[in-house]
Amino acid sequence: MWLLLNQSVSLSHIALGAAIGLLASHGMAALKPEPVRIVSVRPMLRLGLIVVSDIVRSNLAVARIVLFRKKRVSGFVHLPLELRNIHGLTVLACIITATPGTLWVQLDRENSILLVHVLDLIDEDAWIALIKNRYEKLLLDIFGP
Known part of the structure; x- marks a missing residue:
């Protein structure tokens, strides 16, 4: 290089x-x-496809919000995590930050609470469910808790 x-x-x-x-x-x-310990390889492809589709969808949604919506309600979501594996948390940080409209802000490792900034925050519980069900669940399957 x-x-x-x-x-x-x-x-x-x-x-x-x-x-x-x-x-x-x-x-x-x-x-x-720490050495990377992968529990299962099978969910990796599914996670990759979900992330790519979410990034494309989020790009379009953020463009609509910025161009056409006059009032935006952005805010912070406190997200309780089960994921403790450092490699899984790193992948989650990359996913959240790479997805337009969301940003990994802070992780409280003692209480396992993730602080995420959302550009268009309408329902905090919906965001928690989305991140836990779409990303954290698969990352737990890949890396373990």
Whole structure:
């Protein structure tokens, strides 16, 4: 990647790219991340399809809200989570933040409460049910609790 970014295959760029790669991998190994333990692979495809369709649908909904609705009620949703796995929480954070109209704000790990900002908040319970049933349930199936 280093060589592609610099558009050069000179010896100095090869040496510098190798040195950066070794130092970066050594630095990442020092973090000692938890190993990923996947309980089931089967729900991954379903989750991926749901996320892609939700992102497309949300893009259209946010465009309609921004362009045509004069009054918006945005707000925060306190979402109780069963998911505790760090990798599952990371995927959930990516999903929520990548979906237009929602944003992962804060996670209270002690009480397992996620704070999510919603652009068009009409029914807080509907948002809780949506995230728990569409995403958290599948992430629990993939990574475990």
